[in-house]
Amino acid sequence: MSASRCFHCNEPIPPEFNFTLDFDGKPRQFCCAGCLAVADTIIDSNLADYYRFRTEPASKANAMPADLTATLSEYDAPDVLADISQPVGELTEIELSIAGISCAACAWLIEKQLRQLPAVKQVNVNSATQRCHLTWHAAQQPLSEILSGLAKIGYQASPFIADQEEQQFKTELNHFLKRLAVSGIMSMQVMMLAVALYFGDYTGIESSHQGYLRWISFFLSLPVVLYAALPFVKSAWRGVKAKQLNMDVPVSLAIYYTFFASTYATLFNTGEVYFESVCMFTFLLQLGKFFEYRARSRARDATSNLLKIMPVSATRLIGEQQHTVSARRLNVDDVILVKPGETFAADGDIVYGQSSADESMLTGEYIAIAKTVGDNVLAGSVNHDGLLHVTVRQPLASSRLGQIITLQQRTLSQKPAVLQKTDALARYFVERLLLVAVATFILWYVWLDPERAFWVTLSVLVATCPCALSLAAPTAVTCALARLNRSGVLIKNAAVLDVLPELTHIIFDKTGTLTEGRFSVDKVEIFDSKYNEPELLNIIANLESYSEHPIARAFSNYLTQPQPLEHISIEVGAGISAHYNGQQIKVGSASFCQQQLAGSAQVFLNIDEVNVAAISLKDAVRAEVPILINNLRQQGYHLTMLTGDSSVQAEQLQSVLQFNHMVKGCTPEQKVTEINKFVNAGHKVLMLGDGINDNPGFHAAHVSVTLETGSDLSKNQADVVLLQPSIKLLADLLQGSAAAQRVIKQNLYWAAGYNLLIIPLAIAGWVSPYIAVIGMSFSSLLVVSNSLRLLKK
Structure with missing residues (x-):
């Protein structure tokens, strides 16, 4: 029979625990007094809708320490508050990092709780970043009281201090959203007018009506060319000043060449207008730039998130x-x-x-x-x-x-080799494209037909604009991301799909990645037959409940019955002693319990100076690890383990899994050094880890992967998050990336083949700007359709 689950956090309820609360006419059970207290506070605050509409269980609520108020009051000191907040007139503004947010209902609950406070004027909680933007009257209510109120409903909040770089990224992200909105909205409006003009050419349209529609299109396009498209011009100008031709040079020429040509046609009522092409082209390019920037922004956010500790x-x-x-x-x-x-x-x-x-x-x-x-x-x-x-x-x-x-x-600012190759290819493409456009204009203006030179050159630029090229990778990547997401793999940086098929080296952290990352009882050796194992483990768990030591957590599940303990004494780094039923009991190290032959045991139980039990602990290897490592080795990957553990356990794991290379006792800097050795040798490197100490290595490697059970900072920072507590999903990630790479290559071959076909026709004057736009759209549609096949695999 399965154990009952806590109504608040959904964790198993230990036997003999009886914490209940009536809610919606039914008795609800809780796993501990902390969860009961939090639920009671939420319901009494008229926020019970949280439990009705949440999509994920809450984090386990620990009982609030008695000195919590004193700890939080440190934030009220004037110089501390000045460093963590900003004055806004009579109000104070602060960014909070909130642990325990599991779904949108959590954000709703926090906002509702804070808005009930009279001193709070504005609050906005972002469940994705687990941050809260708060504006309040500091003179009316100190920050410590606000944070204490959040603690009562189960959320630990602390001030978040964003660095200058993150603030700059936020500002730039807002600019991206505004430009994207302008180009998208105007594209829809101008496209409707373009449809009327195109049909009017075939069915007949009065000159005055045609002129009216053209002028409206002109004015609607102005915000696009004067605001939304400006980043392309600035980037192109910086490249020209640096004597480097980037992809924004032909993009800028195509946008403004087309706009001015259409403006000329509107002013003098001659030729065709292509304002809709200007707007749509700008919108599609802005969309691609936005996704690229979001990926880099999340990486920067993760670096800033490290500041919260x-x-x-x-x-x-x-x-x-x-x-x-x-x-x-x-x-x-x-x-x-x-x-x-x-x-x-x-x-x-x-x-x-x-x-x-x-x-x-x-x-x-x-x-x-x-x-x-x-x-x-x-x-x-x-x-x-x-x-x-x-x-x-x-x-x-x-x-x-x-x-x-x-x-x-x-390490984040370093450009991977794959991007350097892409930049070189882009410069080569741009140089040839501009030469072809100039040569086309000269050919027509000098030798063929000067009146058509302008429009033929425009056709060349429009027809060869890199729309299909710009969509070839993003559309395939989007479909691959959806497919992998269904499998439990979340890719946060789409660029890794280009690198994964080229991987040669995979680097693993040990603790928490290859192993479970937490101590558990491995073996119990009993020296006194009058005691049984459950009884002794319960005694140890009662003593260890007074300790914050990581080893104490290994016994928490064995606390089946609370015992009356007296005269509890903690000897730092050694153990705990207490009086129990008239006996003195000790739990701790071998020396603390006067045990001479320690063997492999780490914890000992001593009752009245007599050794009663010795317990060996383990950090178990994940069940799926041996099979995964063997499969990766057969596929030809070079496997390395880099661990901060300097104990003999590292060698024991190496003897079982047989990595090609293993280094123990690594600091974060040493991990980066080891990874850079492979990178500098030309290898493509993936790192799989779960701790903050792995974060510098994440940036040094080409691809970083973490587990759902990893730290919040690692999940924010890694390129890929495995959404199930199993690293076997790494195999799905590698297979999915290979399929995406095949489709990307097919798209690129089509885009290149289309350009090779259309350029000679455009140069010959057989492709009008109108046909060039249709050809460019058809090429893009074919690329998108091919990418959609990934969703069916």
Whole structure:
């Protein structure tokens, strides 16, 4: 019989748990007190429609820490608030990053909750980016109260500080949308008038009516040529000034040549007008540019998203006095206080205290690292269970985390070799096309018919405009994306479909990618026969519930019955002790439990100084991995494992899977170095990973892939996301890209063949501008139809 599911988060409800709440006349069950409290708050706030209309379950709600208010109040400090927000008159504006948004209903719930606050004037939640734009009266209500209210309905929010580069991208994206809207709307209007003019040529139309329709088309085309098409002109002019001919040169010539020719025909009532071609051509090109820019914009967004784990505030010690300051204003040799559960605000050295730190956000490895006086700590990592004083050695901007962000931006700006080849091909095409157009004009003006020279040259430019070429790849890519999406593969950067068929090297991260990425109980060895395994695991789970250590999570599912524990004591980096039924129990390392022969076990249970059990933990290899690795090896791929894990587990996995190359103990910079060795040797590289430490490597590789179970930042940043918790979808990705590549080549061959056929006919004067537009449209339609075949595969 399957376990009941939590009404709020849909996770299994442990046995013996009885958390219920009546909703819509039915008792609803919950997996924990946290989910119950969140659901109760949502319903009491008259927001119960969230549960009626949501499409995805919510994230599991953890019980709010008692000191949450004190932690959030740090954002209210004047210099901290000044760094994370912007004043707008009497109001304050801020961007928030919100964890736990799973569907559009979550965005609705957050907006409704915030709009109930009298101090809030404007709120807009984007469920895709998991961000919230908030404007409120800071004098009426502090930010900490707003964030605390969100925490009560299950969403952890923190200030998001976008860098200057992301702001620039947002501004440019808005310009793209406006130009796309102008060219699209005007194209529809002018096309309707063009249909009337074309039919009028055959059925007869009065001269005054024809002139009226032409003038209306002229005025409707003005916003297109004076605004929407300007980026092509600017790009072409920059290329000309740099003595480089790019694809925007013939595009600009075709657009404005056609427009001025049509304007001339309108003014003097002679010849044909092609205002609809100007508008449609601009719209199609803008659409392609927009999709290209969106892909690059998402990559930049991901780099900026990494900033959300950078701490906003810090507690600086001046003597015995504690001062809350902005983390960005810390200087070298400042001493900061870091409490349990807080994020380190800078790279530094511990001068007082001992604890353990979770550096998995930076290294990808989940084992906590013991820290004591003299040890170094990294900005962005989390202090587990000890109170520390840290001397700042590297401020936030120049910290290890800051260097990772800088490294990502540098690798992102590098142009892959495939794009360099495309640029070279484009320059070759443009040079020949312009020479053909000039030669055509001279031929007709000097030797053949000067009156037709202008129109014949226009036919050459229109007929050879790269519409089919510009649609050859995007349409095939769109169909391939839809096909792969149905299979559970989400491609965020369509350009990877061009690179995937050329792949030679595939690089894997270990923890969380090849393995499950979390500890689980592997083997339990019992030394006292009066205890059984479920009983001992339940005792251990009760003690570990008081710890934030990653190993503690391995026992959470074994907590079947809460036990009364007294005098609980945590020894940092060693273990936990308590009194239970008059006995002293200890759970922890071998030394903590006085165990001399540790063997392969990592956790020990000691009752009244007697060793009772030893537990071995494992990070299991994903079930589909061996078959996938074997298939990829048979297909001829060079397989590499790069892992931050420096333990013997890396060698054990290598002995089983037999990678061509393996490097353990890798820092993010070392991963980039290893990837660049392959890239610089001319190989095409794909990287599959799941952690923030993989992000620089994602940009260094030609293609980056992450799992649905990976971190939010990795999913935002990777080119491809596998939407199921299985890396076997990598095989579907490679097969789908190969099919897309075949169709793209067919489209390109057709587009090239069409140009080779139409250019001689246009030069000979046998193709009027009107026929040239029809030919260009037919060529584009054929390319689109061929691409649609991908949806049937």
